[in-house]
Amino acid sequence: MPEGHVIHRLARLLxxxxxxxxxxxxxxxxxxxxxxxxLDGHVLERAEAWGKHLFIHFAPGNGGxxxxxxxxxxxxxxxxxxxxxxxxxxxxxxxPADVPVTGQIRLLVSDGTTVAHLHGPQWCRLIxxxxxxxxxxxxxxxxxxxxxxxxxxxxxxxxxxxxRSKRSLGSLLMDQKLYAGVGNIYRAEVLFLLGISPxxxxxxxxxxxxxxxxxxxxxLMAQGEASGRIDTVRPEHTPEAMGREPRKxxxxxxxxxxxxxxxxxxxxxxxxxxxxVEGRNLFWCPTCQAE
DNA sequence: TCCTGATGGGTAC
DNA sequence: TACCCCTCAGGAT
Numbered sequence: 001m002p003e004g005h006v007i008h009r010l011a012r013l014l015x016x017x018x019x020x021x022x023x024x025x026x027x028x029x030x031x032x033x034x035x036x037x038x039l040d041g042h043v044l045e046r047a048e049a050w051g052k053h054l055f056i057h058f059a060p061g062n063g064g065x066x067x068x069x070x071x072x073x074x075x076x077x078x079x080x081x082x083x084x085x086x087x088x089x090x091x092x093x094x095x096p097a098d099v100p101v102t103g104q105i106r107l108l109v110s111d112g113t114t115v116a117h118l119h120g121p122q123w124c125r126l127i128x129x130x131x132x133x134x135x136x137x138x139x140x141x142x143x144x145x146x147x148x149x150x151x152x153x154x155x156x157x158x159x160x161x162x163x164r165s166k167r168s169l170g171s172l173l174m175d176q177k178l179y180a181g182v183g184n185i186y187r188a189e190v191l192f193l194l195g196i197s198p199x200x201x202x203x204x205x206x207x208x209x210x211x212x213x214x215x216x217x218x219x220l221m222a223q224g225e226a227s228g229r230i231d232t233v234r235p236e237h238t239p240e241a242m243g244r245e246p247r248k249x250x251x252x253x254x255x256x257x258x259x260x261x262x263x264x265x266x267x268x269x270x271x272x273x274x275x276x277v278e279g280r281n282l283f284w285c286p287t288c289q290a291e
Numbered sequence: 292t293c294c295t296g297a298t299g300g301g302t303a304c
Numbered sequence: 305t306a307c308c309c310c311t312c313a314g315g316a317t
Contacts, residue, residue, distance in 0.1 A: 085299075087299045087300065088296095089296095089298095089299085089309095090311080103311075103312080104311065104312090119310085121310070122300065123300090176300085183299075230298080259297095281297095293316080293317070294315085295316095296313095297311100297312095300308105301308085301309090302309105304305085
């Protein structure tokens, strides 16, 4: 279950494992079988992430004399990019090829050493370069591309749009046309860390607010990309420092407000509040984030 | 055994 | 705004 850091991490792991190699591609669960057959045995050129979107590029070629994977039986057409969006419940994991994979496997990529297996994605489509470009063009600024000049140009536009918006920051932060890759955990944690009420309107946010939000997203998401989990608590609020039980949660990390409704704020003790914003449960501290 | 929720987003009304 | 899809784990029954 992904925010952008998971997708960028996946792209990196896929490149480490497969880039430049011929791979076998299949769809055991069946829904992507026809497309997988077109890719089977061809070279996985590279994987790339934009926000929460993952693109896996294939190039003509096969194992040739090695003959260990696939047959590259099909000629690669203009549709040679797999566009994956994990949605709310999708997973895409890598593991040693000798460990059995169970469950509903939409996409299986293997080089005989490592297996990558995709479950429950919102999308898994075979698309053209033009379609990839169109998908990327719809996205806003991605905090995990902090030095990309195009991305930073987009950021200027994002800040201008936020500055004109009457929508709340709690809503704006979930908009992929603005902040690409940010999801429900980062929106809640960033607003908490900056002491900003999720109700504050874009038009009511200072230039400093917007810059701090971007800087913090950049830091936190880079950490998340490296570690594979979301941790936002400062050293003085870790379970060890506070003598409290570590969080037992599927996302694993230590956070201030996300899914802590009714529990005392780690900083001030006020019960954490929750409300549905943009169709998702938002969490905040009414005291630390008073306005 | 059933029911619900979960780091998401598209489409239809 | 409501509803739909994808999968799976954990809690309620």
